[in-house]
Amino acid sequence: MKLHFTNDWLRQNIAADPGEDPEAGPAIDGVPEVARLTVQPTDNVAPAESRARVQLRIGLGVLVRKLRIRDGLSVAQLAERANVAEDELRQVEHDPHYTARPRLIHQLSEYFSVPLVMLSQMAGATHDIDRFLYNKVVKYAAHSDDVGTLSSEERTVLDAFVATLNERAKA
Amino acid sequence: MDRRQMTLMLSDKEMTLLDQLAANRGMSKTALVRQALRLYQSVTERLENGDKVFVERLSTLEKTELMVL
Amino acid sequence: MKELLDQVDLYNRGSKAYDKAEVYKELDQKNFDDFERLWKPMLAKRRAEVHTAAEAADANVQDAHWDWVGKAKIAASKLGQETFAVECGETQGLMLVDLNGFGRLDAQKGRELIYVELLATAPWNRRKFVVSPRYKGVGWILIATAISLSIDSGFHGRLGLHSLPQSESWYRGIAGFTDMGLDASKKGMHYFELTHEVADSFLRKKAGAQL
Numbered sequence: 001m002k003l004h005f006t007n008d009w010l011r012q013n014i015a016a017d018p019g020e021d022p023e024a025g026p027a028i029d030g031v032p033e034v035a036r037l038t039v040q041p042t043d044n045v046a047p048a049e050s051r052a053r054v055q056l057r058i059g060l061g062v063l064v065r066k067l068r069i070r071d072g073l074s075v076a077q078l079a080e081r082a083n084v085a086e087d088e089l090r091q092v093e094h095d096p097h098y099t100a101r102p103r104l105i106h107q108l109s110e111y112f113s114v115p116l117v118m119l120s121q122m123a124g125a126t127h128d129i130d131r132f133l134y135n136k137v138v139k140y141a142a143h144s145d146d147v148g149t150l151s152s153e154e155r156t157v158l159d160a161f162v163a164t165l166n167e168r169a170k171a
Numbered sequence: 172m173d174r175r176q177m178t179l180m181l182s183d184k185e186m187t188l189l190d191q192l193a194a195n196r197g198m199s200k201t202a203l204v205r206q207a208l209r210l211y212q213s214v215t216e217r218l219e220n221g222d223k224v225f226v227e228r229l230s231t232l233e234k235t236e237l238m239v240l
Numbered sequence: 241m242k243e244l245l246d247q248v249d250l251y252n253r254g255s256k257a258y259d260k261a262e263v264y265k266e267l268d269q270k271n272f273d274d275f276e277r278l279w280k281p282m283l284a285k286r287r288a289e290v291h292t293a294a295e296a297a298d299a300n301v302q303d304a305h306w307d308w309v310g311k312a313k314i315a316a317s318k319l320g321q322e323t324f325a326v327e328c329g330e331t332q333g334l335m336l337v338d339l340n341g342f343g344r345l346d347a348q349k350g351r352e353l354i355y356v357e358l359l360a361t362a363p364w365n366r367r368k369f370v371v372s373p374r375y376k377g378v379g380w381i382l383i384a385t386a387i388s389l390s391i392d393s394g395f396h397g398r399l400g401l402h403s404l405p406q407s408e409s410w411y412r413g414i415a416g417f418t419d420m421g422l423d424a425s426k427k428g429m430h431y432f433e434l435t436h437e438v439a440d441s442f443l444r445k446k447a448g449a450q451l
């Protein structure tokens with residue numbers, strides 16, 4: 001049997017691949033994966049630009065920005081550490097009409113340890129909208145100041161919101 | 172990989188079929204014979220294990236047992 | 241018998257340089273030992289950290305897939321299955337494929353393809369397990385190897401596989417597989433197929449190009 005690829009091909013493509021290596025088949029690690037969400041990935045389907053989705057994305061932008069500020073990172077630094085594109089990250093933080101790619105959501109979920117299923121909802125990547133989550137997100141976003149630092153009160157509010165997301169993900 | 176050679180005598184009918192199958196499946200005759208061997212092992216092993224192998228007709232969902240042995 | 245296919249370049253994230261790795265067809269005791277002694281303890285540790293009572297129900301299902309050694313030994317006796325390993329010192333990646341697969345995609349319905357049953361990278365190469373993954377490229381090497389086997393078997397590069405959510409965007413966006421959607425029989429996984437034409441393009445792909 002012969003391998004039909006060269007090392008040059010391999011090097012070029014590995015270097016250009018921003019993400020993790022793929023795997024196939026069931027998880028051999030037994031670490032549970034997030035349950036499959038109800039519909040198509042955002043690459044193929046543009047979710048309806050309903051007011052609800054825009055609100056959720058505003059909330060997502062606020063959350064990501066606040067978590068980043070909490071960790072003392074610039075957009076560039078977060079992009080590097082979470083292994084995502086900087087311009088995509090900026091758009092998520094500021095543009096509620098921007099459709100974040102599944103990979104970005106996944107990377108942010110992993111980096112900040114926030115449940116993927118919750119972030120995906122906030123990104124507007126799912127068909128159904130969790131009413132409970134929606135109310136919590138809108139309330140959280142409304143109470144956040146748009147400043148570059150995090151007051152201790154804001155910090156408390158952020159922690160409580162993340163705790164809510166974790167609880168909701170288990171429901 | 173170690174390779175061994177075999178000369179295969181086939182009837183006209185068998186050879187014609189081999190040519191046709193290979194052409195239809197887009198494979199060389201050798202690749203096709205290897206594939207046939209794999210499938211044969213797969214089916215017969217199941218039968219030897221006591222499993223049954225069925226063919227299902229899509230239009231009627233009628234199942235017929237595939238008799239190999 | 242274990243066969244060295246070739247030496248390949250594997251990206252070492254730490255040194256930011258390429259190390260020489262080997263791709264083997266068929267596994268041997270070294271791979272089984274590496275899996276038991278090196279991979280499994282890390283997998284078990286992480287699993288223990290993450291599991292909740294509710295997830296325990298799933299545990300037995302997942303356990304079945306840990307039996308790499310058992311599966312690989314069975315594969316050795318079957319013509320219809322092949323195993324592969326990427327080694328760079330230790331075993332960096334493992335793959336089990338089935339040669340008796342047939343296409344479901346309209347473009348290749350009923351056509352022979354290689355079905356990738358399992359493709360796994362060592363836990364120390366994955367962000368899910370370590371803060372600083374060691375090597376990058378194991379998945380690329382193994383998928384390209386599966387395509388090579390498909391070509392050599394007369395299947396023109398056609399592949400089929402099921403993917404977990406975190407790998408989907410790689411198969412769709414980077415390698416150009418067709419996402420055939422959720423497969424009800426495979427818990428939460430989408431089924432993907434690679435056509436002959438896209439396999440060709442993939443192996444001739446210039447860095448960063450979209451397929």
